[in-house]
Amino acid sequence: MKNLYSLITGILLLAVFGCVSLLPSPAAAAPANAGKKAILVVSFGTTFPETMKTTIEATENKIRAEFPDYEVRRAFSSRIIIKRLAERDGIKVDTEKQALDRLKAEGYTEVIVQPMQITPGEEYELIAGVVKHAQAAKDFEKIAIGRPVLYYMGQEGQNDDYLAAVKAVATQFPALKKNEAVMLMGHGGPHPATAAYGVLQAKLNDAGYKNAYVFTVEGYPTFEGAIEKLKADKVKKVTLMPFMLVAGDHANNDMAGDEKDSFKSQLIAAGFKVDTYIHGLGENAAIQDIYVEHVKDAIADLNSPVAKKH
Numbered sequence: 001m002k003n004l005y006s007l008i009t010g011i012l013l014l015a016v017f018g019c020v021s022l023l024p025s026p027a028a029a030a031p032a033n034a035g036k037k038a039i040l041v042v043s044f045g046t047t048f049p050e051t052m053k054t055t056i057e058a059t060e061n062k063i064r065a066e067f068p069d070y071e072v073r074r075a076f077s078s079r080i081i082i083k084r085l086a087e088r089d090g091i092k093v094d095t096e097k098q099a100l101d102r103l104k105a106e107g108y109t110e111v112i113v114q115p116m117q118i119t120p121g122e123e124y125e126l127i128a129g130v131v132k133h134a135q136a137a138k139d140f141e142k143i144a145i146g147r148p149v150l151y152y153m154g155q156e157g158q159n160d161d162y163l164a165a166v167k168a169v170a171t172q173f174p175a176l177k178k179n180e181a182v183m184l185m186g187h188g189g190p191h192p193a194t195a196a197y198g199v200l201q202a203k204l205n206d207a208g209y210k211n212a213y214v215f216t217v218e219g220y221p222t223f224e225g226a227i228e229k230l231k232a233d234k235v236k237k238v239t240l241m242p243f244m245l246v247a248g249d250h251a252n253n254d255m256a257g258d259e260k261d262s263f264k265s266q267l268i269a270a271g272f273k274v275d276t277y278i279h280g281l282g283e284n285a286a287i288q289d290i291y292v293e294h295v296k297d298a299i300a301d302l303n304s305p306v307a308k309k310h
Contacts, residue, residue, distance in 0.1 A: 036108040038071040039063060039295060042096045042127050043116035045076030046246040047084050055246045055282025059116065062288045063295060070112070075099035077123050096130050104139045112298050114146040114291060116245050116282070118186065121193035124148050146298040149281075149290055150196045159297075161290075162196075162203040168286035169243065170209060172277065179236040181211040183226060184243040185255050185263065188216025197221060200243075211235070214243070217250055223263060227270055237273040240264060246280035 041060050046052050056074070064072040075096045076082050085091040094102065096113070103111055113131050117124045131145045147161070154160025173182050186197045198221060201214040211233075215226040230238065240263060242251040255263050256276040267274045281287045 036071075036106070037069060037110040037112075038073055038103050038108045039067060039112045039114060040073045040075055040096070040099050040103065041114050041116060041291075042075045042077055042099075043245060044123055045078045045081035045085075045093065046248045047081055047088070048246065048248050048252075049089075051246045051248060051280055051282075055280040056116070059282050059288045059291055062285075063114070063292055066292050067295065071108070073099055073103065077126055096127050100130065100134055100139065104134075109140055110142040110302070111140050112144055112146060112295055112302070114295050114298065115148050116291065117148040118243065118245065118281070119150050119191075119193040119196040120148050121189065121191040124193070142302050144298045144302040146291075146294040148294075149287070150200060153199065160203075162200055163207065164290055164293075165200065165287070166203050166207050166209065168284055168290060169241075169281070170207075170212075171286050172241070172279070172284055173209075173212070174239055174275070174277075176211050176239075179234055181213060181230060181233070181235045181238050182209075183230075183238050183240050183263075184212060184214045185240065185250070186214060186216045186243045187250065188219030190219065194219040197243075213238075217254055223266070227267070230272065231270075235272070237275070238267060239275040239277055240267070241277040242280060244280055245282045247278045247283075248280070251278050251280065 041056075041063060043056050046056065060072055060074060064070075073094075075094045075098070077096055079095065082093050082095065085093060100111065100113075111134075113127060115124050115127050117127075128145055131143060134140060134143050149165050150161055152158040152161045154163060169184065176182065184200075186200075188194045188197060194216065197214050197216055197219070201221060204212045204214065213221075213226045213229055215221050215223045240255050242255060244250060253259070253262065256278055257264065259265060260269075264274050264276060
């Protein structure tokens with residue numbers, strides 16, 4: 001009887017340990033966070049609700065539809081706009097740093113940060129610096145940053161971001177008659193990246209858009225210089241357009257306002273007939289496609305054997 005009891009016990013122990021041995025070890029099991037991927041779309045932001053919907057949100061939605069395997073999140077780089085939205089509307093928007101910290105805490109392992117800036121200027125550098133810090137701290141297994149609208153100039157096998165932008169913005173040009181022109185208003189500033197607007201003017205000319213003139217609110221090309229060119233080219237009527245992501249304060253007031261110092265008023269005072277196109281670039285489907293392509297390029301770079309540096 002004792003031998004029979006020992007035999008049964010041995011068989012049961014063998015069965016138990018045999019089953020356990022077939023189960024994967026904790027170390028071999030796939031981590032719970034494996035495959036969590038996100039795209040963080042970072043814009044300067046805006047306090048204009050309608051233009052936020054038609055530009056920032058519309059672009060985010062296009063990116064979301066194009067990359068269904070990725071969670072798409074929003075962040076603003078302007079602390080002032082974030083504060084105003086919180087105080088005025090009770091809307092909470094993360095900074096780029098807060099958004100990355102949140103993704104890290106939620107266990108995301110791959111992140112693409114896509115800036116919605118137009119040039120690689122001060123705002124872009126701020127975002128890139130946060131991404132670089134996250135890379136150094138190894139906050140994610142993979143993290144990369146996409147490029148702004150104007151970056152590569154089409155040399156040495158690179159994409160021509162400027163030509164792509166020219167083709168995209170041209171889709172919103174009106175049918176221009178003789179002595180009519182379009183004026184594109186960029187932001188500009190003291191940062192060296194403001195030179196991108198001068199390159200944009202050259203690219204417009206190279207593409208045959210001789211009746212398109214670029215100027216900036218701050219920096220070069222100047223508004224005064226653009227007026228001199230209009231006069232020299234005998235232009236009689238212009239359509240003002242913002243070359244900015246959103247049609248916010250600069251577009252509604254600095255560009256198209258009724259005050260004497262607005263660009264519209266100054267053009268009228270100089271003898272030009274003026275139309276205004278108050279729509280941000282984010283409303284342009286072709287511009288939205290540029291951001292989608294830049295996300296694709298960032299993903300490709302992230303997964304290539306030799307990652308490119310932007």
